Amino acid sequence: xxxxxxxxxxxxxVKADGRLNMVSAPKLREFVTDxxxxxxxxxxxxxxKTAFMDSSGLGALIGCLKAARQAxxxxxxxxxxxxxxxxxxxxxxxxxxTAYPSADEAFSND
Amino acid sequence: MTRFLTRxxxxxxxxxxxxxITWRWLASLNWDAWWIALPLVIAETYSLIDVMLFGMTVWRxxxxxxxxxxxxxxxxxxxxxxxxxxxxxxxxxxxAAQKIRHPHSTWILDDGARPELKAxxxxxxxxxxxxxxxxxxxxxxxxxxxxxxxxxxxxxxxxLLILDTDQIPEPDILEKTLGYFNNRRVALVQTPQYFSNxxxxxxxxxxxxxxxxxxxxxxxxxxxxxxxGSNAILRREALMQLGLVGYVKExxxxxxxxxxxxxxAIKKARxxxxxxxxxxxxxxxxxxxxxxxxxxxxxxGKSLSEITYRVRRRVDAAVQTLVLADVEALQSDLEEIAAMxxxxxxxxxxxxxxDDAVQRMSRRDWSPLGALESVQAxxxxxxxERNDEAQPVMPLAxxxxxxxxxxxMRMHAMGWESVYHHEVLAYGLAPEDLKTMLTQRLRWAQGTxxxxxxxxxxxxxxxxxxxxxxxxxxxxTYLSGYAAVIYFAAPIIYLLLGILPVTSLSWDFFIRFxxxxxxxxxxxxxxxxxxxxxxxxxxxxxxxxxWIKACSTAARNVWFGRPLGFAVTPxxxxxxxxxxxxxxxxxxxxxxLAVAAVVGIIRLATGLAxxxxxxxxxxxxxxxxxxxxxxxxxxxxxxxxxxxxxxxTEKES
Numbered sequence: 001x002x003x004x005x006x007x008x009x010x011x012x013x014v015k016a017d018g019r020l021n022m023v024s025a026p027k028l029r030e031f032v033t034d035x036x037x038x039x040x041x042x043x044x045x046x047x048x049k050t051a052f053m054d055s056s057g058l059g060a061l062i063g064c065l066k067a068a069r070q071a072x073x074x075x076x077x078x079x080x081x082x083x084x085x086x087x088x089x090x091x092x093x094x095x096x097x098t099a100y101p102s103a104d105e106a107f108s109n110d
Numbered sequence: 111m112t113r114f115l116t117r118x119x120x121x122x123x124x125x126x127x128x129x130x131i132t133w134r135w136l137a138s139l140n141w142d143a144w145w146i147a148l149p150l151v152i153a154e155t156y157s158l159i160d161v162m163l164f165g166m167t168v169w170r171x172x173x174x175x176x177x178x179x180x181x182x183x184x185x186x187x188x189x190x191x192x193x194x195x196x197x198x199x200x201x202x203x204x205x206a207a208q209k210i211r212h213p214h215s216t217w218i219l220d221d222g223a224r225p226e227l228k229a230x231x232x233x234x235x236x237x238x239x240x241x242x243x244x245x246x247x248x249x250x251x252x253x254x255x256x257x258x259x260x261x262x263x264x265x266x267x268x269x270l271l272i273l274d275t276d277q278i279p280e281p282d283i284l285e286k287t288l289g290y291f292n293n294r295r296v297a298l299v300q301t302p303q304y305f306s307n308x309x310x311x312x313x314x315x316x317x318x319x320x321x322x323x324x325x326x327x328x329x330x331x332x333x334x335x336x337x338x339g340s341n342a343i344l345r346r347e348a349l350m351q352l353g354l355v356g357y358v359k360e361x362x363x364x365x366x367x368x369x370x371x372x373x374x375a376i377k378k379a380r381x382x383x384x385x386x387x388x389x390x391x392x393x394x395x396x397x398x399x400x401x402x403x404x405x406x407x408x409x410x411g412k413s414l415s416e417i418t419y420r421v422r423r424r425v426d427a428a429v430q431t432l433v434l435a436d437v438e439a440l441q442s443d444l445e446e447i448a449a450m451x452x453x454x455x456x457x458x459x460x461x462x463x464x465d466d467a468v469q470r471m472s473r474r475d476w477s478p479l480g481a482l483e484s485v486q487a488x489x490x491x492x493x494x495e496r497n498d499e500a501q502p503v504m505p506l507a508x509x510x511x512x513x514x515x516x517x518x519m520r521m522h523a524m525g526w527e528s529v530y531h532h533e534v535l536a537y538g539l540a541p542e543d544l545k546t547m548l549t550q551r552l553r554w555a556q557g558t559x560x561x562x563x564x565x566x567x568x569x570x571x572x573x574x575x576x577x578x579x580x581x582x583x584x585x586x587t588y589l590s591g592y593a594a595v596i597y598f599a600a601p602i603i604y605l606l607l608g609i610l611p612v613t614s615l616s617w618d619f620f621i622r623f624x625x626x627x628x629x630x631x632x633x634x635x636x637x638x639x640x641x642x643x644x645x646x647x648x649x650x651x652x653x654x655x656x657w658i659k660a661c662s663t664a665a666r667n668v669w670f671g672r673p674l675g676f677a678v679t680p681x682x683x684x685x686x687x688x689x690x691x692x693x694x695x696x697x698x699x700x701x702x703l704a705v706a707a708v709v710g711i712i713r714l715a716t717g718l719a720x721x722x723x724x725x726x727x728x729x730x731x732x733x734x735x736x737x738x739x740x741x742x743x744x745x746x747x748x749x750x751x752x753x754x755x756x757x758x759t760e761k762e763s
Contacts, residue, residue: 022266022346055350056266059503062357063263065415066495066502074419091354095362096494098413110423 003031012040013103017049020057028057032064032075041073044106048079053087061097076106112639113171119633120165126626127158133622138612147611150600153593160590161630163583168324168637170331170576174531177299180288186214186343187237187267188279191257193221195275199539200227203278204236210271212284217265221257239264245500254339255506255513262349262505270349274340276539277303283535287343290529297348297526298518300326301341301533305540307750312642313743314547315649316540319641320634326530334580335530337518340538348526352517353505355524361414361494361502368491369408372401375484382482389432390482396428397485404492415494425489509564511674512557516565519581523572542749544692544741548656551649555588555660556667556674563668590650591657598654598699598734601727605710608719615722648740655695688745700738707731 001024005014012035016028032043045061047053061077068075078100080088088094100106131154140147188207192200200218207216217237220227231238239261245251252259258272269291273279287299302322308314329335337344376398380391400421407417496502507516518528541547567573567581603609612619634643666672690697707728713719 022268022350026264026266055347055354058354059263059350062354062502069419069493069495074415076415091351092358093354094413095358096414098416110419 001027003028005031005035007040008103011042011044011103011107013044013046015046015049019052020047020050020060021052021054022056025054025056025060029060029063029067033067036067036071036073041068041071042107043068043073043075044100044103045075045077046079046103047077047081047084050084051081053084055087055091058087058091058093065097074107074110076100078103078106112636116168116171116633116636119629119636120169122629123165123626123633124162126622126629127161130622130626131155131158133618134612138619140609140611140613143609143611146596146600146603146609149596150611153596156589156593160583160586161633163579163586164325164637165633166576166579167328167332167583168633169328171324171328171637172331172530173327174330174529177287177289177529177531178292180212180285181292184212184269184288184291185267186212186269186271186284186288187261187265188214188216188271188273189219189258189261190217190273190275191219191221191254192227192275193254193257197224197227197230200275201230201234203273203275204231205234206278206281207271207273208234208236209281210279210284211281212288214271214284215265215267217261219257219261221251221254237265241500249498249500250508251500252504252508252513253511255504255508255517256500258506258513259353259501259504259508262346262353263501263503266346268346270344270346272340272342272344273536274538277340277536278306278538279341279536283341284343286533286535287529287531290531291343291345293527295525295527296529297345297521298335298337298528299343299531300335300338300528301531301535302326303338303341303538304534304536306537307539307542309750312645313740313747314541314544315645315740316547318646320638320643320646323532323641324637324639327532329580330528330530332576332580333527333574334522334577335518335528336584337514337521337528339512339514341536342514345526348521348524349505349517350503351524352507352520353503356507356520357496357503358414361496364491364496365404365408365414365418368488369401369405372488373398375488376401379482379485389435393425393428393432394482394485397425397489400424401488401492418492418494421489421492510557510560511553512561515558515581515584516561519561519565519567519570519573522577523570525572542747544744544747545689547744548653548692551653552656552660555657556664558585558588559661559664560668561585563665587650588657588660591654591661594651594654595658597651598703601730601734602702602706604723604727605706605713605719605731608713608723610723615726645740648737651734651737652696652741690745693741693745696738696741700735703731703734 001016001018001020003014003016005012007013014032014035018024020028028045032045035043043064045064050057061075065075077097079102080099085094085099088097088099131151134151134154139151188210190200190204190207200220204216204218210216215237217239218227218231219239221241223240228238228240230236241251241256241260242264245256245260250256262270269288271279271284283301287301290296290299303318304322305316308316326335376394380394404417404421407420408414490497494502505517506513507520510516522528541550561567562582562585567578567585570578573581600611604611634647663672663674667674710719710724710728710731714721714724
């Protein structure tokens with residue numbers, strides 16, 4: 001699992017490449033918390049290269065969402081792969097998070 | 111062969127039982143004494159359903175041959191939950207857990223946050239977890255479920271072995287159970303709870319051989335083995351999934367509720383708000399528009415995070431405009447506040463600028479909306495942060511004080527499978543005095559009834575019919591307190607007043623009743639395969655006040671939000687001498703039974719009563735008294751003294 005981020009015009013893009021599972025989930029939380037602490041409260045988690053996600057990974061996303069909201073911003077996800085999409089549906093998390101086609105589009109209407 | 115025999119006896123029980131109860135309802139009721147006749151036949155029907163559910167349970171009795179070898183790379187966290195137990199006890203269990211052979215991390219989950227325990231854990235290289243800073247004092251702590259949920263966020267093993275403070279595990283507990291998880295659908299493996307400080311005659315009925323035996327094995331056959339809170343291994347993925355599903359459900363519920371209440375709240379705010387300020391009215395208009403739009407978006411299937419984000423942005427923008435426009439009028443206040451803030455923040459070296467002040471004035475707690483509580487409550491609820499809980503994701507169910515049962519039921523409803531492994535792999539300590547034992551039983555019963563009332567298994571989506579009935583069966587047994595009262599009352603009424611709830615005690619009665627009774631006892635003997643079940647039968651009747659109290663307090667809790675009066679079961683023996691006051695209702699009932707028997711015999715001698723009725727009812731009284739007699743031994747029980755060692759006087763008690 002590899003995390004990286006880039007600050008764009010109106011948001012910060014976090015890339016999570018690899019398998020987002022119970023081992024890497026806490027690291028994602030930490031990483032995003034640091035990005036928020038760095039001053040970006042609008043976060044897009046780009047999941048293009050996240051081949052696998054489990055419920056712990058999703059739990060970490062909720063934790064990140066909460067942190068972003070508390071900082072007055074928002075967290076969105078983009079470019080989900082089929083397995084991740086399935087997990088989102090299975091847990092009904094797709095009711096909470098919209099999966100945007102790409103990072104660019106995530107905040108395009110706000 | 112045993113299976114065939116068990117099923118045969120189940121069939122016979124159902125036939126004889128239905129035959130008897132049908133006759134009772136249709137042909138035997140003494141309507142002149144309906145006030146006892148009806149309750150008695152209802153109580154008997156209750157008991158028939160109880161035994162039928164037991165029959166259904168053992169119908170599929172599953173005897174497992176043991177698990178395949180565990181996957182060597184499976185990662186495991188061993189959790190030892192503690193709150194205020196003796197440190198020696200915690201450390202004995204923790205060190206035994208450390209010696210479990212399969213690779214794992216051992217964690218002490220200390221809800222008491224005791225520095226001494228932390229030091230001991232560090233000294234022995236054990237993990238130590240306390241509640242994170244998210245668990246502020248204004249949020250519900252959820253007792254043991256909260257303790258476990260907190261630890262789940264701080265650890266990352268694929269599997270979790272959960273142990274109560276007193277449950278000392280065997281080194282092979284994981285080797286013998288992890289293999290079941292090779293089946294990817296298995297979420298839970300439960301092993302028995304066995305107590306090492308209980309004498310052979312078990313005066314407090316601590317061992318539950320029928321439950322940790324035929325009942326769990328039967329439930330296992332229906333893929334409904336229960337999670338019992340300790341000595342169980344769980345799959346993290348299943349728990350986290352439950353947490354997520356619960357999070358989505360609660361969030362959606364809260365948003366729908368808030369939207370439904372929003373119009374009323376805004377109307378109310380308009381009335382009470384300072385209408386001299388047109389700006390407040392303007393903001394309220396904006397809030398109303400935002401909530402209306404949110405409702406539309408919700409109906410259109412937009413995601414909850416989007417909806418709530420938009421409402422917040424819109425309301426925040428409106429508030430900011432308001433504040434900005436109002437800033438002149440507020441100038442004097444602002445200066446005062448800015449001075450305060452400067453003094454405060456200045457120490458940290460952060461400069462306070464005017465822009466920031468406007469921002470601050472717009473923040474929720476300072477904004478003019480803050481004063482409009484009803485509106486603010488709606489806006490607070492329109493969020494995805496689940497601010498009323500310490501963690502958005504709560505994997506273990508928090509709807510009941512017995513989080514285990516509720517959690518397992520939700521797992522089963524999600525399609526996960528469970529396993530009951532019938533081999534003692536941990537040795538615990540049972541309560542050694544009646545008071546503690548009663549507290550514990552009350553808690554179990556309360557928790558079970560809470561689950562019944564909050565998430566009735568009979569109507570839970572996702573559960574198979576067999577699973578529904580397996581959960582319902584356990585809940586049903588906890589209603590026995592009411593039946594017991596009637597079973598005690600009926601003979602007293604006959605012996606004192608000569609009023610019989612049946613039309614006559616004739617051949618018709620005995621030919622139906624006796625076969626049912628006999629087959630019923632055979633069923634327990636066959637299904638129990640020689641394990642002692644008498645103690646359990648005694649307590650299920652004798653603890654009727656506890657069961658009734660559990661039902662009434664749980665109902666008040668669920669329906670009216672009253673507290674349960676919940677207490678952690680103390681693991682150390684309670685002080686004081688024999689406490690007869692604990693069983694006052696039972697003493698009164700026993701006295702009444704004894705008096706009734708004497709009066710009945712006198713009535714017989716004076717020709718006021720008939721011999722057969724008196725005989726049956728006196729026999730019934732004797733049975734009741736024998737049942738209750740266990741309580742005398744329970745009150746007098748002085749705690750466990752191992753036979754091999756000389757008796758040691760306990761200092762603390």
